[in-house]
Amino acid sequence: MPITSLEFDVVRKMIYERAAIVLEPGKEYLVEARLGPLARADGCTINQLIGRLRNGTERSLSDRVVEALTTNETAFFRDVKPFETLKSTVLPEIIARKSASRQLNIWCAASSSGQEPYTIAMTLKEHFPQLLNWQVRILCTDISTEMVTRTKLGRYSQLEIGRGLPAPMLLKYFNRVGLEWEAAPELKRWLDVRQMNLAAPWPTLGKQDVVFCRNVLIYFDVDTKRSILRRIRDLITPEGYLFLGAAETTRGLDDQFESMHIGSGGCYRVLGAGKTVERRVS
Amino acid sequence: MILRKILESIGFEVEQAENGRVAYDLLCSWIPFDVPDLALVDWNMPEMNGIELIEAIRDNSELDALKIIMCTTETEVSQMTLALLTGANEYVMKPFTAETIIDKMALIGMPVGTS
Numbered sequence: 001m002p003i004t005s006l007e008f009d010v011v012r013k014m015i016y017e018r019a020a021i022v023l024e025p026g027k028e029y030l031v032e033a034r035l036g037p038l039a040r041a042d043g044c045t046i047n048q049l050i051g052r053l054r055n056g057t058e059r060s061l062s063d064r065v066v067e068a069l070t071t072n073e074t075a076f077f078r079d080v081k082p083f084e085t086l087k088s089t090v091l092p093e094i095i096a097r098k099s100a101s102r103q104l105n106i107w108c109a110a111s112s113s114g115q116e117p118y119t120i121a122m123t124l125k126e127h128f129p130q131l132l133n134w135q136v137r138i139l140c141t142d143i144s145t146e147m148v149t150r151t152k153l154g155r156y157s158q159l160e161i162g163r164g165l166p167a168p169m170l171l172k173y174f175n176r177v178g179l180e181w182e183a184a185p186e187l188k189r190w191l192d193v194r195q196m197n198l199a200a201p202w203p204t205l206g207k208q209d210v211v212f213c214r215n216v217l218i219y220f221d222v223d224t225k226r227s228i229l230r231r232i233r234d235l236i237t238p239e240g241y242l243f244l245g246a247a248e249t250t251r252g253l254d255d256q257f258e259s260m261h262i263g264s265g266g267c268y269r270v271l272g273a274g275k276t277v278e279r280r281v282s
Numbered sequence: 283m284i285l286r287k288i289l290e291s292i293g294f295e296v297e298q299a300e301n302g303r304v305a306y307d308l309l310c311s312w313i314p315f316d317v318p319d320l321a322l323v324d325w326n327m328p329e330m331n332g333i334e335l336i337e338a339i340r341d342n343s344e345l346d347a348l349k350i351i352m353c354t355t356e357t358e359v360s361q362m363t364l365a366l367l368t369g370a371n372e373y374v375m376k377p378f379t380a381e382t383i384i385d386k387m388a389l390i391g392m393p394v395g396t397s
């Protein structure tokens with residue numbers, strides 16, 4: 001039976017409270033499509049499943065519903081440009097500036113199944129051999145425990161590696177495991193993968209030189225976006241860099257960030273940072 | 283073939299050849315002015331297989347600008363290595379979708395209008 005508007009509201013409220021994700025009216029079909037498999041697995045109807053959700057007694061059920069309703073769409077080298085900007089401008093600047101402390105901290109704030117952090121790791125390995133004797137940490141967080149597990153495992157299907165990963169890099173940085181490909185230990189070593197809800201209070205994460213927060217703000221309302229951007233600003237080093245998704249911006253949300261254009265791509269820095277870089281680029 | 287339709291819909295002209303030998307002759311007939319931008323090469327073809335075709339293409343300096351994507355059911359690491367060493371720019375394993383091919387085209391610097 002299709003879900004009623006009351007049932008849709010139950011789901012909508014729950015996903016907003018738990019993950020700050022805004023489900024617009026009209027997304028009933030999405031709820032039905034995503035919760036269908038859960039209901040089937042439990043041998044009940046979607047309506048019964050939502051009934052259980054409304055009772056609110058099963059924490060694990062609402063976890064599973066959150067998992068089912070998040071969009072985990074991602075790809076290696078997604079949009080290409082951010083990784084070119086990282087390579088051409090951001091990393092050379094950071095490496096020159098931090099040559100004494102030799103510490104590099106990058107945070108991938110909605111890392112999904114891990115293609116984004118592994119892309120960052122490959123970019124570092126491929127172009128910055130000097131990082132070998134640096135302390136590198138790529139912190140990966142996502143609300144979904146399933147995605148966290150996948151990122152830790154670092155295994156990808158033929159179809160997933162077919163999306164965006166150049167064949168020479170596949171050969172260099174992945175090992176064949178049956179029909180799948182597993183990221184090499186030298187990449188995994190840099191990743192620190194944890195479950196974390198961006199919309200809840202954050203644990204101590206440490207100062208970050210670069211933050212990737214891509215294709216996740218789009219799911220949130222304005223207040224949540226603002227609060228996340230403000231907290232990123234507190235976390236980023238004064239000279240740090242922020243990358244957002246292609247459809248996301250700080251404009252109108254946080255006027256303490258300024259965008260910098262590099263080639264046809266770009267990223268954001270806290271106002272006043274990076275005068276030296278801008279001079280080098282122009 | 284769906285791939286052909288999709289490539290045509292984003293502005294490419296597509297020619298097909300039934301085997302490696304025919305493909306190579308066709309390519310040579312287009313020298314010097316009409317050499318295409320891209321060859322999608324299968325591994326298993328009668329007469330001249332994909333690797334032999336790539337070898338022939340890379341031996342011919344007049345075809346230097348031609349990019350090559352190997353599209354195949356062969357999935358051994360050694361085969362992939364061989365194809366890339368022989369001169370393929372990219373390697374796509376089945377199963378793949380038209381999206382995968384377009385993605386790879388973007389990766390090797392072709393204008394496909396996506397990122």
Ligand SMILES: C[S@@+](CC[C@H](N)C(=O)[O-])C[C@H]1O[C@@H](n2cnc3c(N)ncnc32)[C@H](O)[C@@H]1O
Nearest residue numbers: 019070072074110112143144197198214215216
């Ligand atoms: C579309 S993916 C983006 C993945 C990657 N950053 C990229 O751009 O390819 C969005 C991810 O955000 C995660 N997510 C959604 N709401 C979240 C929240 N409140 N806190 C943390 N992660 C969240 C989802 O689990 C999903 O993996």
